[in-house]
Amino acid sequence: MLATRNPFYLMAGLYLLVDALAVAAMALVTADILPSIAGLSWLRVHLLTIGVVTQVILGMLPGIAAAKLGAKAPDPRLTQITWLLVNTSFVLLLVSMPAGMTKLAAVGATGILVATALMLGAVIQSRTRPATERRASLRLYIAGPIFFLVGIMMALSMLLGWSSPGGYFGVIEAHVHANVWGFLGLVVAGFLFDRIPARTGQPLRYSRLVPVTSWLLIIGAAGLVAGPWLAINPMLLVGIVLYMTGTGMLIVNLAATMRAGKRWTPNLAHVLLAYIWMVVPAIIAPAYLLMTGKLPTNEIETSAIAGLVAGWILQIVISALPSRIGEEQDGAGRRDGWWFSVAMLNLGPLALWAAAFVGEATAGSLTVLGYVLILAGWLPPLLLVLKRLFTDPGSPTDQGQHITDPGPSPTRVRQPVLGR
Template structure:
């Protein structure tokens, strides 16, 4: 069985799609006053983060690292064992959470750990044998993998109940932020320093800003995790300030790169720019939540829906939107390379696939982003009204509808890309 990096990306998107459907069900249940069992939320989160995000980043690392280190020659292109480990781990974790069996969750988590340990070992081996110095992107990937392994280790410890009950909440916060901020965010930021310039066909605006970003984001993450584990709110606030500084430098670098390219209107760059905005907004929101906790009771009451809206700033506004932007650019290229061997004949087919991706661009971009904003607006209404008030219900349905439309448009595009074969004369 040939399992190349595009299959990791597509399977990861399928996991995200299934998790999204479950998320809509959770959201509707909460809004109508009939919430689903709490373990379903854990299924939703881990399906998205392990089966979806982690798998797609794994596929991206498999594709990008050999190219960046120029070690791709004579390397295997198929990775069935890694594919089995990441998907077996995701299925097992989802089943374990659904059944309320922490032992199954822990055993399945070990499969995911093994997959990424293998990737880390392989990456280090490539770096040692490469004739080129590892670029900055790979340092982002390295720190991201270390953060993921630390986050997974905390998850294993919680599943096996190795933490005292009094420390469980602190360990959970550290686990979440190691995986979301330490792994997903650092991997995406490292990728964007290379991918956005490739999409726009211009160099990155400033390598110096990229190095400062690399200095600030991991430092802020480490400080934040220390604050969580020590239960020190002021350390968390200091960490938040460092993280905001890093995201602002990153955002400025991304925007200036886009401006230098002449402000092109492409669906991939649209999603990347807006995802960057939501990343900065998420960092600022996290600092505000921490500062709000200085008061006892909290100066601004924070409820369940507020936390849902905040976390989905990162999950939908930043991570999912970056994934969609990356697939919009990479999937046509990967399909062309796989299906058409002649370099001379790839141009027309790539143009046709790119045309499919660019269709309905304004509607796709607007619905995904306005759906995220509408979720924030819904959470804001809850400060004044109860969940059962018609205004809140209407805002919630509008948010769910907009997000569903955006995801449906992109999902149909993916299906069309997979079905659109090259002309007979261009095929292998």
């Protein structure tokens, strides 16, 4: 029996399981136990980014925005249409991309674009003049999906052979930047600005920096996308500087708030450590170029993608999805993570990165080790997600330890003022 009322969370949990199987397959292929599987790397990345992340955001963002604004909840019929459209379209992508069926893949990408536009329309339509302290996160919630629409357009241009000033590789880079640093990065930043005070029982330590942080992230992401697409490297460089500055301000604000709350939990650790893995590629690539005078090798690019997916995206998902499902069921996030998972999900990306700087024989072993460590850390939260999806929250089998409060009471915590 299904225990969730949100169909997007159901699909996110199922794709989280399938993605874990894909990572296991990658470990077996790397160890030469399984033969090469066509499109496996693409599947592994997009099972997480579209199958899990996009589902979670589509499922939660309209409701969160409506609640912050005191507006009506989204029409259930719109939710059903969006869910059906995005999942049908994603199945088309899963079938067509490994098989090289670009026209069918373009149809699938278009379906996801329409579903995202419907969700964004629901968020914007419910928008009233928000209170001052709510504008920054709402700004990020709206800007993030806009970048996702741009990222999908970049994917369509690659599938259909549209030309661009930056050429094919410029489009690929712009596509990745729009989806990862634009869509996911902005929505996650808004979510953390809203949730970390509730998790720690403290207002944001530097609340006046939030508006500046949000604009730095948005403008920086625009440079990260437009620079490669237009083949204007100074624009890309400015985008990197602005985005990294905004990210640094975000990390400092969150870390100071967590420290003030004195409630250091595994899921909070996932959040901060995840951001370290997000900025690692922006540090290593220029450093490698300065030290060697050469562009990063394919091995470094592969490690950067693997580390970004496992170190940043996966840790953000694992820190948020189980709690979101628990809150939906009974208003309490309950178990707040595992220190074992924190260790494994950071040692794994470290091994994947190390594989880029050693000999070929050692690199294979380190890559397999990295995947095994990631899977080990993945297992506890994955099992919890599946249990919460398919178990009645009132049953004795799902009575976990209540480590996290559902949120601060109005009398305990002064609400932060986030500015304009």
